[in-house]
Amino acid sequence: MHDIGDGHHHDHEHPHPAEAGASADARERWKHDGVRVIPGDRLDPNTAQTPGMYRQAAINAARVGAQKIWAGTVAIEPDAKTGVHHHGALESVIYIVSGKARMRWGxxxxxxAEAGPGDFIFVPPYVPHQEINASTDEPLHCVLVRSDNEAVVVNLPDVEPIERPETVHWIDPIHKRP
Known part of the structure; x- marks a missing residue:
């Protein structure tokens, strides 16, 4: 068994390409296909954009080869609101960097529920919800992580939003007008 640094142990070996006998190709593969650092000033805006919202990808298939996760940032204008929707089988996590988020669901x-800086929001699969910047004068900045690379949004036009998206509509190929 090997200690993995946090008091836990595992009982199998991980071959390390830098060990004796590893080929130069294996070392190069680990160098380029191992851990990646994505600088915050080099996020990719080539993702679905929404009026009132500026989304940038940090981790996805195109940037780092991620197969099961998407992560990025979103900046949301004051008083912006989505229509009612869900994200299919995806799980989503939203981390509030600054501002005040309001989520409605059911x-x-x-x-x-409302969340502020340092708070996390978990959105389970298939939960009908509406995302809202709860501030009328400050932007909302978040980190978003989804359990898949594909953006899935199922709009629910038959559900009347409690807070109508009237100031800034989030309408794009992902968030359609209700």
Whole structure:
């Protein structure tokens, strides 16, 4: 067994390409296909954009070869609101960097919660919800992580949003007008 640094152990070996006998090709592969650092000033804006919202990808298939996760940032204008939607089988995590987020969810959006800097929001699969910048005068900055590379948005036009998206609509190929 080997200690993995946090008091936990595992009982199998991981071949390390830098060990004796590893080929130069294996060392090069690890150098370029191992851990990646994506500088915050080099995020990719070539992702679905929404009026009132500026989304940038950090981790995805195109940038780093990620197969099961997408991560990036989103800046949301004051008072911006989505229509009612869900993300299919995807799980989403939103980390609030600055500003105030409001989430409404449920069959009739009957539940509401707010989150501020340092808070995390978890959106389970298939949960109807509405995303809202709760501030009328400050932007909302978040980090978004999804459990797949594909952006899945299923709009629910038959659910009347409690907070109508009237100031800034999030309408794009992902968030359609209700």
């Amino acid at each position: 069959d009739r959006l009957e539940y509401v």
